[in-house]
Amino acid sequence: MLTTPATLDRFLTPSHQRLWADADDFAAQEIHPLVQHLESQPSRVDRKVAQLLAGRRWFGVTVPAAFGGMQAGHVAKTILVHRLARVSGAAAAILQAGLIPVAALLHYGNADQHAALLPGVADGSLLMSIAVTEPDQGGHIGGMKTSAEWDGKAWMLSGTKVHVGNSHLAHRHVVVARTSEPGTRTSQALTAFLVGAEQKGVHVHRYTGRIGLHGFSFGVISFDRVRIRPQNVLGEVGQGFDVAQSSSILYGRPNLAAVSLGLHESAVDLTTQYVSQRPRYKGAVADLGVVRDRLGRMSARAIMARILAYHAVDMLDRGLPCDAELCAAKSLGHELAAEAGRDAMELHGANALLEGRPIERVWRDMQTTYAPAGTGEVQRIRLAQALLHEHGHPGEETEHTQWSVRLAYLTRHAHEDPAAAL
Numbered sequence: 153m154l155t156t157p158a159t160l161d162r163f164l165t166p167s168h169q170r171l172w173a174d175a176d177d178f179a180a181q182e183i184h185p186l187v188q189h190l191e192s193q194p195s196r197v198d199r200k201v202a203q204l205l206a207g208r209r210w211f212g213v214t215v216p217a218a219f220g221g222m223q224a225g226h227v228a229k230t231i232l233v234h235r236l237a238r239v240s241g242a243a244a245a246i247l248q249a250g251l252i253p254v255a256a257l258l259h260y261g262n263a264d265q266h267a268a269l270l271p272g273v274a275d276g277s278l279l280m281s282i283a284v285t286e287p288d289q290g291g292h293i294g295g296m297k298t299s300a301e302w303d304g305k306a307w308m309l310s311g312t313k314v315h316v317g318n319s320h321l322a323h324r325h326v327v328v329a330r331t332s333e334p335g336t337r338t339s340q341a342l343t344a345f346l347v348g349a350e351q352k353g354v355h356v357h358r359y360t361g362r363i364g365l366h367g368f369s370f371g372v373i374s375f376d377r378v379r380i381r382p383q384n385v386l387g388e389v390g391q392g393f394d395v396a397q398s399s400s401i402l403y404g405r406p407n408l409a410a411v412s413l414g415l416h417e418s419a420v421d422l423t424t425q426y427v428s429q430r431p432r433y434k435g436a437v438a439d440l441g442v443v444r445d446r447l448g449r450m451s452a453r454a455i456m457a458r459i460l461a462y463h464a465v466d467m468l469d470r471g472l473p474c475d476a477e478l479c480a481a482k483s484l485g486h487e488l489a490a491e492a493g494r495d496a497m498e499l500h501g502a503n504a505l506l507e508g509r510p511i512e513r514v515w516r517d518m519q520t521t522y523a524p525a526g527t528g529e530v531q532r533i534r535l536a537q538a539l540l541h542e543h544g545h546p547g548e549e550t551e552h553t554q555w556s557v558r559l560a561y562l563t564r565h566a567h568e569d570p571a572a573a574l
């Protein structure tokens with residue numbers, strides 16, 4: 153029997169539906185029993201969840217079959233992150249954070265880098281991270297201070313990155329650093345590097361807990377004159393801004409929309425259960441008209457968030473221009489979830505505040521999906537740019553060209569080399 157909601161029927165093939173059921177079984181049987189333990193130790197770096205996900209080969213969900221990957225596309229990726237987030241925001245975050253650098257590698261890696269790294273991503277033996285954010289610059293990529301200098305034989309990388317997803321687990325980091333003189337346009341001033349976690353000069357700082365996503369480590373990594381050979385430049389020298397932007401927009405935004413959606417649905421389910429069982433007068437809190445009105449609003453918002461999240465990735469799978477839809481899915485996905493979170497907390501009354509209640513965990517986890525892959529303000533700026541027609545055409549390398557269009561363009565050209573087909 154199918155378990156997928158009819159709302160999503162047009163986006164899901166039979167293999168998506170099987171993946172959905174598989175993800176639900178995995179989340180219930182493998183992840184759910186770990187949640188309480190993860191919650192009890194916010195500063196502990198967990199390895200078990202990532203190992204379980206790797207065992208499923210889900211870090212390779214978008215990796216071409218030629219490299220052993222699932223080659224299942226963006227809707228499939230959303231299914232995995234969404235269904236995991238219903239049970240554990242941290243497990244969903246571990247998966248989604250491991251997938252963003254895979255986008256960078258797929259889109260900008262050369263044939264040697266693909267051959268060397270993609271099979272490991274696909275079989276789960278290689279976990280990657282992407283390190284862009286810095287302590288002072290936050291979402292302003294152009295302000296980054298981490299830099300790499302060419303010494304005639306290699307690049308020497310120095311600087312500090314913060315909030316790096318899977319900081320303590322990743323074997324290989326995609327690090328974006330400044331490689332040009334101050335004054336160079338950001339679109340040409342940065343370069344992406346593939347850096348081994350075991351390399352001399354790479355220092356992962358002790359992890360301290362965050363208010364949410366316990367079990368997911370997104371910490372600090374410092375680089376002290378780390379030597380990087382030219383073959384570990386990802387893309388061209390000067391293309392680091394593109395590497396960071398494209399992976400964040402094409403993978404980060406829909407991934408975060410999927411995390412928000414899972415948490416959102418979880419809040420709706422927990423609240424429906426709670427008000428149905430909470431006694432009031434001769435019945436339950438759910439019998440009160442004003443509570444039903446609120447539940448109805450929660451249901452409507454969840455339907456909207458579901459359609460937004462899946463519509464955007466369906467467009468991406470079909471090669472349609474959809475930067476605006478990805479922005480909307482990410483920013484509204486968070487907003488709608490946060491509104492549901494507030495309703496859920498209030499409808500649970502004081503009991504919502506008790507540590508260990510699932511709704512308390514879900515609400516805390518929801519606070520973490522605002523900032524990554526572009527805050528709400530940043531998404532709205534991008535949406536305004538789209539309204540103002542600040543886009544170029546496929547193949548035109550302007551900073552306002554839609555990334556989804558560029559991806560379609562790159563994909564068409566990649567087909568000339570079957571091993572590089574995305």
Ligand SMILES: Cc1cc2nc3c(=O)[nH]c(=O)nc-3n(C[C@H](O)[C@H](O)[C@H](O)COP(=O)(O)OP(=O)(O)OC[C@H]3O[C@@H](n4cnc5c(N)ncnc54)[C@H](O)[C@@H]3O)c2cc1C
Binds near residue numbers: 283292313520
């Ligand atoms: C769960 C999680 C996972 C993450 N994973 C990664 C990762 O794997 N790799 C990585 O590199 N980073 C990661 N990040 C960091 C994330 O990318 C940053 O949080 C994000 O770029 C925003 O930076 P900031 O939080 O420092 O906020 P800031 O950029 O300092 O912004 C602060 C406030 O000012 C607003 N603001 C800033 N600039 C503007 C502007 N130009 N116009 C209008 N408003 C503006 C913002 O919207 C925000 O409200 C992660 C963060 C979280 C929470």
